[in-house]
Amino acid sequence: MTTRDKIKILILDDEKQFTEELSGFFQGSDYQSFEANTSAEGKKILADHEIDLLILDIRLPGVNGLDILKEVKLQHPRMEVIIISAHGDMDTVIKAMRLGAFDYLRKPFRYIDIQIAIERTQKYLQMQRKLKQMEERNSLISTTLEEKIDRQFIGVSPQILEVFEQAITAANYPDANVLITGESGTGKENIARIIHYLSIRNEHVFCAVNSSAINETLLESEFFGHKKGSFTGAIADKMGFFEVCNGGTLFLDEIADMSLNLQAKILRATEEKVITRVGDTNPIRTDFRIISATNHDINKRVEKKKFRLDLLHRLNTLHIHIPALRERPQDIKPLLIHFVDVYAMKFNKPTLHISMDVFDVLLKYDFPGNVRELRNLTERAIILCKSNLLGINDFPVKLQKSSSLEEDATFSVNLKMHEVNMIRKTLQTCNYNKQAAADALGIHRDALSRKMKKFNITTIPEHLG
Numbered sequence: 001m002t003t004r005d006k007i008k009i010l011i012l013d014d015e016k017q018f019t020e021e022l023s024g025f026f027q028g029s030d031y032q033s034f035e036a037n038t039s040a041e042g043k044k045i046l047a048d049h050e051i052d053l054l055i056l057d058i059r060l061p062g063v064n065g066l067d068i069l070k071e072v073k074l075q076h077p078r079m080e081v082i083i084i085s086a087h088g089d090m091d092t093v094i095k096a097m098r099l100g101a102f103d104y105l106r107k108p109f110r111y112i113d114i115q116i117a118i119e120r121t122q123k124y125l126q127m128q129r130k131l132k133q134m135e136e137r138n139s140l141i142s143t144t145l146e147e148k149i150d151r152q153f154i155g156v157s158p159q160i161l162e163v164f165e166q167a168i169t170a171a172n173y174p175d176a177n178v179l180i181t182g183e184s185g186t187g188k189e190n191i192a193r194i195i196h197y198l199s200i201r202n203e204h205v206f207c208a209v210n211s212s213a214i215n216e217t218l219l220e221s222e223f224f225g226h227k228k229g230s231f232t233g234a235i236a237d238k239m240g241f242f243e244v245c246n247g248g249t250l251f252l253d254e255i256a257d258m259s260l261n262l263q264a265k266i267l268r269a270t271e272e273k274v275i276t277r278v279g280d281t282n283p284i285r286t287d288f289r290i291i292s293a294t295n296h297d298i299n300k301r302v303e304k305k306k307f308r309l310d311l312l313h314r315l316n317t318l319h320i321h322i323p324a325l326r327e328r329p330q331d332i333k334p335l336l337i338h339f340v341d342v343y344a345m346k347f348n349k350p351t352l353h354i355s356m357d358v359f360d361v362l363l364k365y366d367f368p369g370n371v372r373e374l375r376n377l378t379e380r381a382i383i384l385c386k387s388n389l390l391g392i393n394d395f396p397v398k399l400q401k402s403s404s405l406e407e408d409a410t411f412s413v414n415l416k417m418h419e420v421n422m423i424r425k426t427l428q429t430c431n432y433n434k435q436a437a438a439d440a441l442g443i444h445r446d447a448l449s450r451k452m453k454k455f456n457i458t459t460i461p462e463h464l465g
């Protein structure tokens with residue numbers, strides 16, 4: 001058992017001989033004991049160490065033991081208290097229990113009594129610790145899972161099927177680090193979750209961390225955890241990401257923006273799989289797989305010395321690239337159908353149909369925001385849709401325009417090209433006789449001249465002139 005696991009006990013009693021004796025009794029056991037003979041000494045120790053159990057003599061000279069009990073329970077709600085009372089002082093005992101004391105001992109007592117009382121408290125404390133760890137994990141899981149859990153990955157294009165296959169391979173190699181690249185909104189985090197949930201690590205935490213969003217001063221403590229009191233604001237011991245995701249997956253999002261300082265620390269932790277909390281000396285072994293993601297050209301960052309090559313080599317044991325949505329238009333239709341299903345259900349419009357013009361227009365759109373943009377557009381359109389038919393008018397004007405403008409532009413270019421080609425061909429056939437060509441085209445000679453000027457067509461073929 002390491003010092004960290006030991007239950008920390010503070011004995012607060014004005015009789016020095018008693019505190020020393022009891023402390024001696026704890027030596028070599030699973031308990032780490034501290035002694036205090038005045039309430040001031042006691043408070044100092046409580047402030048400096050995360051005490052799990054206080055053995056408190058309720059009859060300290062000059063102070064009301066019950067007041068101390070009330071105060072310490074308020075300031076250290078997770079700490080348990082066993083009070084020591086005098087024989088026949090049942091009234092105080094009852095009051096103390098009502099104030100939250102866990103147990104009581106009457107002086108004089110036998111060591112076996114204290115042993116039993118402490119073992120009882122220890123069991124309770126261990127449960128509390130487990131609960132605390134679960135709470136820490138859950139808070140991390142819930143922030144990431146609750147709002148974002150989405151393990152469905154829709155797509156029929158060969159590109160996306162390949163991504164899926166690579167994800168399955170990654171799931172089968174739970175110790176290999178994976179780097180996922182792709183534009184924003186292509187589904188990098190989605191794939192990372194899928195890899196985690198398909199792997200044997202799925203019973204442990206998937207901890208998603210946006211590396212660029214973490215405050216530089218708190219960075220070390222966020223990743224490595226800290227010991228209570230190691231810096232201002234460290235009011236309790238805290239686990240860092242590396243420890244929280246023990247057994248599971250650490251998802252490092254947007255690694256290209258990571259500071260060089262963090263890169264160095266992550267490299268070490270990944271190589272050694274042993275970390276130390278800030279302000280502590282105990283090494284802690286932790287086993288995790290890193291899946292990282294970026295929408296930047298990470299190799300360029302390496303060239304510019306903004307990203308460590310050795311870290312990149314560590315992180316991209318397996319590399320998965322998710323192509324932009326515009327490069328795999330086959331996926332637009334199934335994705336649209338999927339999001340319509342999801343949001344029609346959410347907004348209680350179960351009979352909603354999709355009009356064909358929506359598919360036509362979306363297929364021409366280039367989706368700079370990729371799947372996320374398609375999802376948001378669909379959600380908004382479904383909210384706005386007043387009938388049972390989701391039409392292109394329910395989508396933003398920008399989208400309608402961009403697609404129709406593009407169509408107009410192609411059309412007019414084609415028309416112009418056709419016209420130019422037709423005039424050229426006719427002139428050629430008519431041996432560059434303008435009147436004959438105008439007659440053949442069914443237009444006036446002047447009209448032909450105007451068009452030739454407009455399109456810069458000469459009567460002498462270019463290669464001759």
Ligand SMILES: Nc1ncnc2c1ncn2[C@@H]1O[C@H](COP(=O)(O)OP(=O)(O)OP(=O)(O)O)[C@@H](O)[C@H]1O
Pocket residue numbers: 150152153154155182183184185186187188189190191293294295371372375
């Ligand atoms: N193939 C897919 N099937 C279903 N939903 C998808 C798919 N790809 C992406 N999404 C959805 O699109 C949204 C954006 O995906 P995600 O957050 O994984 O993108 P990202 O690549 O991590 O983006 P960023 O680089 O901006 O962080 C999410 O709601 C996700 O569920």
Ligand SMILES: [Mg+2]
Pocket residue numbers: 188189253293
């Ligand atoms: Mg992301």
